[in-house]
Structure formats: structure tokens, C-alpha cells
Amino acid sequence: MVKAEGVHKSFGAAHILKGIDLEVAPREVFCLIGPSGSGKSTFLRCINHLEKVNAGRLSVDGELVGYREHNGKLYELRDKEVAARRRDIGMVFQRFNLFPHMTAVENIMEAPIQVKGESKGAARERATKLLDRVGLADKAGNYPSQLSGGQQQRVAIARALAMEPKLMLFDEPTSALDPELVGDVLDVMKDLAADGMTMIVVTHEMGFAREVGDSLVFMDDGVVVESGHPRDVLGNPQHERTKSFLSKVL
Ligand code: ADP
Numbered sequence: 001m002v003k004a005e006g007v008h009k010s011f012g013a014a015h016i017l018k019g020i021d022l023e024v025a026p027r028e029v030f031c032l033i034g035p036s037g038s039g040k041s042t043f044l045r046c047i048n049h050l051e052k053v054n055a056g057r058l059s060v061d062g063e064l065v066g067y068r069e070h071n072g073k074l075y076e077l078r079d080k081e082v083a084a085r086r087r088d089i090g091m092v093f094q095r096f097n098l099f100p101h102m103t104a105v106e107n108i109m110e111a112p113i114q115v116k117g118e119s120k121g122a123a124r125e126r127a128t129k130l131l132d133r134v135g136l137a138d139k140a141g142n143y144p145s146q147l148s149g150g151q152q153q154r155v156a157i158a159r160a161l162a163m164e165p166k167l168m169l170f171d172e173p174t175s176a177l178d179p180e181l182v183g184d185v186l187d188v189m190k191d192l193a194a195d196g197m198t199m200i201v202v203t204h205e206m207g208f209a210r211e212v213g214d215s216l217v218f219m220d221d222g223v224v225v226e227s228g229h230p231r232d233v234l235g236n237p238q239h240e241r242t243k244s245f246l247s248k249v250l
């Protein structure tokens with residue numbers, strides 16, 4: 001579903017991604033861990049067309065991110081084409097980013113109506129089902145300010161799912177939450193994983209990675225240091241940098 005081959009990204013003189021190679025299979029829960037500043041968010045943003053890679057190949061579902069291939073030549077995607085590709089990718093951020101002037105159900109209805117031209121009735125029906133799925137059927141009429149952080153994050157997940165993405169990106173979805181609210185969000189993610197969603201999850205929740213992850217990558221300073229099954233990487237890290245990081249977070 002995602003393939004990175006020698007992906008590089010710089011911001012000016014700052015070389016952030018220094019040749020990332022990895023593959024995410026369909027239906028896989030792929031966990032990405034690493035110290036702050038190692039480039040995890042930048043990598044997710046490249047997958048989601050929010051940043052352009054400087055070198056290497058990055059593809060989602062067999063299509064190069066940002067380019068169209070035709071007769072062996074590469075053409076940069078136009079804005080409309082980028083928008084179409086981005087529809088297939090859901091992203092959930094550390095901060096919930098809900099529209100503050102819309103209720104929970106309206107937040108979820110917004111993209112299907114605006115982007116897909118879905119009818120209000122159909123969008124509401126779908127949004128209601130999604131709210132139920134994330135355990136918030138009774139909060140449809142609440143504004144974000146009337147929801148806890150964990151509830152807002154579950155609405156944000158439902159909002160991403162409303163576009164029926166084939167890939168979900170989670171960038172530290174529980175890092176901004178009070179500890180007692182983390183479990184409900186992780187439960188929603190587990191449910192999604194059990195349902196076969198392909199997910200890339202940047203997280204510091206090692207319990208989630210161990211229990212739900214199919215593979216895990218430890219990234220440091222813009223490179224993949226170590227990867228494998230979460231049980232192996234977390235239980236028996238091979239590299240000094242991985243050991244040192246895990247000793248701080250476990
Ligand atoms: P992580 O998510 O692993 O904490 P990030 O991908 O957010 O790391 O950031 C990696 C590095 O890239 C940081 O040093 C950050 O300051 C830098 N960076 C990220 N985005 C930009 C940007 N738009 N312009 C300049 N530097 C950036």
C-alpha cells in the first residue's frame with residue numbers, strides 16, 4: 001500500500017529524511033517510533049502530499065506520490081489530481097483540528113458533502129453510523145468545545161473515515177490526551193485494525209504497538225535504524241540507538 005525507496009526530504013539546508021526505505025502491506029498496522037525531531041511527521045506529511053520529497057520514490061497503492069506516470073515519463077500532478085489522491089488517505093493529528101463552529105456530526109458530514117457532493121441526508125446517515133462506531137452516538141449535537149480531548153479525537157477519526165480512505169495515517173493521536181482518555185482512542189484504532197484498515201501509526205504507546213502492530217520501525221535522525229515485528233524490536237532491540245530510546249520510553 002505504501003512503498004518508500006531512498007526517500008529524501010530537506011527544508012532548505014536541513015536534511016531531514018536521509019533515504020527512507022520501507023513497505024507497508026495492505027491491511028497492515030505499521031507503527032513508527034523514534035525520538036522527537038527524527039522526521040516521523042515529515043514522512044507522514046510526504047505520504048499525504050503535504051510535503052514534496054526531494055529524491056527517491058514514494059508510492060501509495062502503486063501510484064507515485066505527486067506524479068503521474070505516462071509512457072515512462074513523469075508528470076507533476078495538478079492541484080485537482082493531488083486533491084483526488086488525498087481523498088483516499090485519512091490523517092489524524094496530535095491536535096484534533098475539528099471545525100470549532102460545527103457539531104460532531106456536522107464535522108463528519110462536511111467532507112463527503114463538500115468534496116464528494118454527497119447529499120446531506122446520506123452524509124448524515126453515514127456520520128451517525130460512524131459516531132456510533134467510535135462510541136459517541138449520543139454526542140452528535142455537541143460542539144468540539146463540549147467534548148473531551150479523547151472524544152474530539154474519536155470524532156476526528158470518524159471524520160477521516162467518512163471519506164472511506166484506503167490508508168489511515170495517525171500522527172501521535174494520543175499524545176495530547178490526558179492519560180485516562182488514551183484507552184478509548186486506542187480502542188477505536190484497534191477496532192479499525194481488526195476491520196482490516198491499512199494504518200501507519202506514529203506513537204509512543206508501546207503497548208499498542210506490541211499488541212496491535214504488525215510491524216514496527218524505529219527511526220532516528222532521518223533514517224530507519226531498525227525494523228521488524230514489534231515484539232522483536234521492542235523485546236530484543238539490536239541497535240544501540242534503539243536500546244537507548246526504548247530505555248527512555250518503556
Ligand atoms: P518528528 O515528527 O519525528 O518529531 P518532524 O518530522 O516533525 O519530526 O521534524 C523533523 C525535523 O524537521 C525537525 O528538526 C523540524 O524542525 C524540521 N521541520 C519539520 N517541518 C519543517 C518545515 N516546514 N520547515 C523547516 N523545518 C521543518
Ligand code: MG
Nearest residue numbers: 040041042171
Ligand atoms: Mg511529529
